[in-house]
Amino acid sequence: MKQYYLLLALVITMSGLSFAQTIDENKTIILEGITVISSQEESLKVNVNPKSPAQPLPPSDGAGILKSVPNFSVTRKGGNSGDPLFRGLGGSRLAITTDDSFIYGGCGGRMDPPTAYIFPNLYDRVVITKGPQTVIYPGIITGAVQFLRDDIYFYEAGANGDAGLTLGSFGKFDAFADISAGAEFGYLRINGMYNKQDDYEAGNGEKVHSKFERNSQSAQIGITPDEYSRAEFTYDRSRGEAAYADRMMDGSKFDKDAYKIRLSKDEISDVFKNINIQYGYSYTDHVMDNYNLRQEPSGMMPTFRASNPDRTTQSASLTTDINIDLAEIKIGLDWIDDKHRGRNASGANKTAADAYKNQDRVTNQKASDIGVFAEANIRLTDEQLLVTGLRHDKSKAERFADGKEKKFDLNAAFLRYEYYNKGFTYFGGIGFAQRVPDFWERNRNMDLDKESNIQLDAGILYKDDALRGSFNLFASQISDFILIYSNNTAKNIDARRYGFEGEGEWEFVKNYKLGVSAAYTYGKNRSGDKALGQTPPFELKSSLGYDNSIVSAAILARYVAPQHRVAVGEGNIIGQDIGKSGGFTVFSINGSWKINKNISLFLGIDNIFDKKYSEFISKGSYDVAGYNQPTSIQIYEPGRQFWASVQGKF
Numbered sequence: 001m002k003q004y005y006l007l008l009a010l011v012i013t014m015s016g017l018s019f020a021q022t023i024d025e026n027k028t029i030i031l032e033g034i035t036v037i038s039s040q041e042e043s044l045k046v047n048v049n050p051k052s053p054a055q056p057l058p059p060s061d062g063a064g065i066l067k068s069v070p071n072f073s074v075t076r077k078g079g080n081s082g083d084p085l086f087r088g089l090g091g092s093r094l095a096i097t098t099d100d101s102f103i104y105g106g107c108g109g110r111m112d113p114p115t116a117y118i119f120p121n122l123y124d125r126v127v128i129t130k131g132p133q134t135v136i137y138p139g140i141i142t143g144a145v146q147f148l149r150d151d152i153y154f155y156e157a158g159a160n161g162d163a164g165l166t167l168g169s170f171g172k173f174d175a176f177a178d179i180s181a182g183a184e185f186g187y188l189r190i191n192g193m194y195n196k197q198d199d200y201e202a203g204n205g206e207k208v209h210s211k212f213e214r215n216s217q218s219a220q221i222g223i224t225p226d227e228y229s230r231a232e233f234t235y236d237r238s239r240g241e242a243a244y245a246d247r248m249m250d251g252s253k254f255d256k257d258a259y260k261i262r263l264s265k266d267e268i269s270d271v272f273k274n275i276n277i278q279y280g281y282s283y284t285d286h287v288m289d290n291y292n293l294r295q296e297p298s299g300m301m302p303t304f305r306a307s308n309p310d311r312t313t314q315s316a317s318l319t320t321d322i323n324i325d326l327a328e329i330k331i332g333l334d335w336i337d338d339k340h341r342g343r344n345a346s347g348a349n350k351t352a353a354d355a356y357k358n359q360d361r362v363t364n365q366k367a368s369d370i371g372v373f374a375e376a377n378i379r380l381t382d383e384q385l386l387v388t389g390l391r392h393d394k395s396k397a398e399r400f401a402d403g404k405e406k407k408f409d410l411n412a413a414f415l416r417y418e419y420y421n422k423g424f425t426y427f428g429g430i431g432f433a434q435r436v437p438d439f440w441e442r443n444r445n446m447d448l449d450k451e452s453n454i455q456l457d458a459g460i461l462y463k464d465d466a467l468r469g470s471f472n473l474f475a476s477q478i479s480d481f482i483l484i485y486s487n488n489t490a491k492n493i494d495a496r497r498y499g500f501e502g503e504g505e506w507e508f509v510k511n512y513k514l515g516v517s518a519a520y521t522y523g524k525n526r527s528g529d530k531a532l533g534q535t536p537p538f539e540l541k542s543s544l545g546y547d548n549s550i551v552s553a554a555i556l557a558r559y560v561a562p563q564h565r566v567a568v569g570e571g572n573i574i575g576q577d578i579g580k581s582g583g584f585t586v587f588s589i590n591g592s593w594k595i596n597k598n599i600s601l602f603l604g605i606d607n608i609f610d611k612k613y614s615e616f617i618s619k620g621s622y623d624v625a626g627y628n629q630p631t632s633i634q635i636y637e638p639g640r641q642f643w644a645s646v647q648g649k650f
Contacts, residue, residue, distance in 0.1 A: 062115030079210035132431030168643030202636030203612030469504030
């Protein structure tokens with residue numbers, strides 16, 4: 001109850017602060033409602049507000065925020081650090097960046113995917129690109145996810161910010177604050193987040209080994225001689241730990257430190273619109289062990305184990321935007337350098353396992369990539385747009401255990417046509433992208449070839465005062481697809497994939513809205529003439545809600561079909577198929593109250609009927625001492641969850 005008293009106190013305090021200030025109504029940002037179906041605004045792009053509460057209530061990491069987007073899956077490993085997949089493809093096939101810089105996890109078993117170090121509330125926008133329809137990053141096979149902060153400029157001295165607190169079942173506690181202050185000559189932005197949760201309970205009341213605790217802070221210092229020029233330094237820091245239900249070890253340390261320097265100049269001339277130079281450095285330090293977050297090993301011959309990989313990633317880029325007549329062209333050069341090291345220890349007691357701290361780390365892999373690209377928007381007429389891009393990369397990787405080295409030349413290109421007419425947008429495109437084997441794949445087989453994906457995308461969008469909707473179709477053929485087996489081997493195959501995403505929202509009576517989304521992906525291993533592992537089943541979401549801009553209420557139903565097309569023991573670096581899965585339907589409800597123009601309260605119940613179910617895309621459960629969870633099946637999802645959140649801006 002103390003947590004809920006804290007929530008009430010925060011509501012009262014923030015409301016008082018809001019009424020006490022004189023704020024320009026034109027500058028007030030209206031808080032959005034609860035997101036249950038994503039908001040797509042452009043062809044093959046989805047824009048998500050990371051600070052808007054979502055349902056089902058996601059873990060407070062970068063993967064959870066993607067759950068509202070049709071055809072995204074998140075692999076369940078515990079209560080946090082899930083691995084995202086789009087259309088059944090994840091890992092390095094899905095480019096994930098923060099402010100255009102890459103972050104890589106260190107764990108050889110994907111305990112810490114990049115999204116484990118990303119806290120959505122500390123960013124302003126999440127932009128998702130579907131398919132190989134951009135070339136701004138290397139190796140975009142299935143898409144890209146960008147966590148972005150907006151540029152800051154103060155025309156006069158001032159400050160603004162936002163903060164929030166979420167409390168929920170299973171001891172869930174999330175808090176964040178984001179404050180900016182500055183004047184014409186520069187600015188300072190600082191933010192931080194803390195979140196934790198105890199073990200959750202599945203719908204049958206069984207506890208799942210899943211507790212976690214995370215915190216993150218960042219600071220941005222910028223110098224702005226004028227509104228078009230900036231020099232910016234950013235520091236991001238995160239710390240945490242997480243228990244896992246799918247393996248014999250937990251993550252007792254998730255440390256990340258990242259730095260970035262950026263120089264930019266806008267409105268240089270009528271032709272050269274801007275130039276942007278940046279350098280980024282990130283360091284992840286990860287520890288996994290079998291004794292800090294679970295019962296210590298016991299028995300006649302107990303074995304304590306610890307492993308401590310770390311990873312250093314550097315990146316740099318130079319981009320410029322050019323306007324020539326009816327063409328807007330972005331040209332860029334980028335570079336990535338990545339080094340992975342490790343050390344470990346084991347023994348009959350904790351002291352023996354902790355001895356890894358006194359060892360020197362050993363470098364096991366290095367990789368680098370340098371690429372050049374150009375992307376153009378060409379306005380053919382007021383109603384017609386042509387979007388195209390080209391990219392070339394040179395990539396190199398070394399594995400020190402056997403002295404092997406691989407070099408690749410990579411190419412990417414796309415072409416898309418868009419037509420706008422009376423609220424409709426029609427589009428069709430073709431894209432091609434190549435990807436090198438990543439760190440996890442090279443661990444299994446250093447002789448793998450690069451992947452090559454050629455993909456067709458087409459669709460339609462519509463929007464008017466009462467109705468908005470979109471429908472996308474895709475068909476993909478991947479040559480030398482890298483298939484991972486549960487026995488830790490890997491080989492190249494040929495794969496074919498196709499599917500769709502559709503979503504819509506209709507205000508059928510003033511303030512009453514009906515929403516729906518559907519997604520389906522079909523995957524085939526053409527080399528083996530069977531299903532492609534880790535392909536998600538059909539999913540349908542529907543919602544009925546009321547919103548008069550002051551109060552809102554909605555009910556959400558999520559239906560997932562059974563998945564009978566499986567390839568047991570086959571998949572990707574994230575996981576492999578465990579077996580067939582049954583279908584399920586889960587109901588949730590939510591409500592909100594806009595207390596005043598700056599403060600909003602959100603409430604929700606996820607899985608209101610406390611259903612026991614598992615997702616097809618999930619890790620298999622492990623026999624963790626002290627827990628009654630069944631083994632070698634997909635990990636159960638959380639049962640009924642109550643939550644409340646308050647958010648405010650000033």
